[in-house]
Amino acid sequence: MSIDNICASKLKAIIISEIKNNHYETLRYVLFSEKDMTPFAVHLFWEDGNFIVNSRDERSYVVGKSFEFNSFEEAKEKFFRTLFLSVKRNRSDVEEGYQADYPSPLWQK
Structure with missing residues (x-):
């Protein structure tokens, strides 16, 4: 079973709309590209008939x-x-004096 580009594009648009509604535009995320190497990103992709969600480190x-x-x-x-x-x-982390994973106005002082 595969997910075609048209379906992936529609699902991506749904996610991006919700990201904007939540003001999460500055967060690192990757949609439907499991090979993308963006550090500290939350990934959502399709593999072997399932949707997969995971987080990545640096x-x-x-x-x-x-x-x-x-x-x-x-x-x-x-x-x-x-x-x-x-x-x-x-x-x-920022409130406790530790460094955040990456800069974002969502947690910067």
Whole structure:
């Protein structure tokens, strides 16, 4: 089973619209490109008939585990939950005097 470019583009547009609604434009994320090496990004992509969501570190290695979903809605929910937690963690790091993963007005003082 594959996901065609037209379907991926429509799903991407849905995610990007919600990113804008949540003011998450400055966060690092990658949509439907599992080979992208953006450090500290949250990834959502399609592989082997499933939607996959994971986070990457500074070397673009997967942090923790990858989450697999049959449903786009479930994957989207996990993707946004992961972005939210990234904001929360980086905000806390900055407040405690630690360095954030990367600059963003969502957690800068």
